[in-house]
Amino acid sequence: MESDSGMRLCTWFAGIDLDSRCLTATLGFTSDDLEPRILGSRSFDAATNIDSQALLRRTLPELSQWLHFESGGALKEVAVAIPGSALREYPTSGEVTFSVPTLIDGHAIDLACERAKLGPSRLGQVVESVVRGYRVDGRPQKEAPVGVYASSLTVESTCWVARQDVVRPLVSALGSAQLAAGLTAPRAVATAHSTLTKMEQRDGAILVLVGEHCTECAVMVNSSTVDLFTVELGTAPLEAQIARACAISPDVVRRLDLSLMLQRMPNDPIVQRVRTVLSVWGTALFTEVRRRMDDLNLTLQIEAGIVIAGSSRQFPELDEQAARVMGTPARFVAMPRPGDRRTATTVGSFVTFGLIPMQWCASREPLEVPAPAQPEVRAAALFGTREPAARGGLGQALGRWLREFVPADHYSS
Helix, strand or coil: CEEEECCEEEEEEEEEEECCCEEEEEEEEEECCCCCEEEEEEEEECCCCCCHHHHHHHHHHHHHHHHHHHCCCCCCEEEEEECHHHEEEEEEEEEEEEEEEEECCHHHHHHHHHHHCHHHHCCCEEEEEEEEEEEECCEEECCCCCCCEEEEEEEEEEEEEECHHHHHHHHHHHHHCCCEEEEEEEHHHHHHHHHCCHHHHHHCEEEEEECCCCEEEEEEECCEEEEEEEECCCHHHHHHHHHHHHCCCHHHHHHCCHHHHHHHCCCCHHHHHHHHHHHHHHHHHHHHHHHHHHHCCCHHHCCCEEEEEECCCCCCCHHHHHHHHHCCCEEEECCCCCCCCCCCCCCCCHHHHHHHHHHHHHHHCCCCCCCCCCCCCCCCCCCCCCCCCCCCCCCCCCHHHHHHCCCCCCCCC
16 A cells, blocks of 8 residues: 655555446545545446446456556555445444443443444444444433443444445455455445535534435534435436426436526426426435434534535535425535546545545554453344335426427536
8 A cells, every 4th residue: 555656655545436327436645644635536337237246347457457557556455435225224232341330431432332333243344333322330321421430331323234245246356456445434424524524524414415216315413423324215216207297218307407497497387397396306305314313313413504415407406405304504516427527636426535535544543443242232224215106297398498408518417
């Protein structure tokens, strides 16, 4: 991972994001222990009827050649983003007991947190964990009980485990390219690190990453991840409903400038029906987000608001719907498209951009994991999938606005 360049030590970092449509990799480096800089990104689009694993096998030789060439062969590990659909959520707890009342310190809390991960770790790789509460001698505590004398300390937490059928092929493919899988992080968490400002991370914000079949969300408060979840509602049902409303194919819908349509022809009957579909879809999405926040008593902690990783062109008025349902400000942050001709510092996905600083921070602060006795651990899945309700056709398309709002130089979303 390190090499000498001009008498200065250079450390290389790389991140890979693999979703259903493309594979994106970003390469970064740092010298003199400074915050890493982005060197460049590469993206590979999936061919028709090809799955993510096939895409990985097809593109990895070229990708690994690029990574090895740019780093001079110094890059050894690659950070990997795991999609929300490949994560399983488990509530768990870890306990530390003392023979006599003992002053609880940070080490005791860390030990209990590590014990809480033991049960979920038997099911797969734990990629994220969040403390939900504490119990001191059986009494619930809202805050970390540092400085309290007690005979037992229990940490209640939630762990997210990556499915082995997703992780193993990826690790194997990287190994064949002489690269090791290093830091593994949820896609939404990586995106939060690259899109949320320092103030938003501190004051409380929700990162919303809308995908093709589901929407991934990460919640940050006090500069730490406090929740991670997936809503089974993505762009595919939205495009299908709009296509049904306009009697066109979903592929044409992906090329429409929906925002321009709503602005220029607000009174057109077809446009009004499209607006209705967008409103119903957005309200359903953020109703699920609001329900999750209310269940965990996190709603009032989201002071900075909601950040939607995407553009208003693809999701017009979604920020307004988010603000209305959640009662907090919302904003878009435009995601660079792999096909855009931009400088090396702006090409690529926000997911891989976030993996670089996460990998850097992890390398600066290695975690020493103790080897405690096996505790009793509770583990149970919390959520099942919810299929969005289908809606019927809403009308016929008008060739007039269809020709006007499909740009001649369109690119697919």
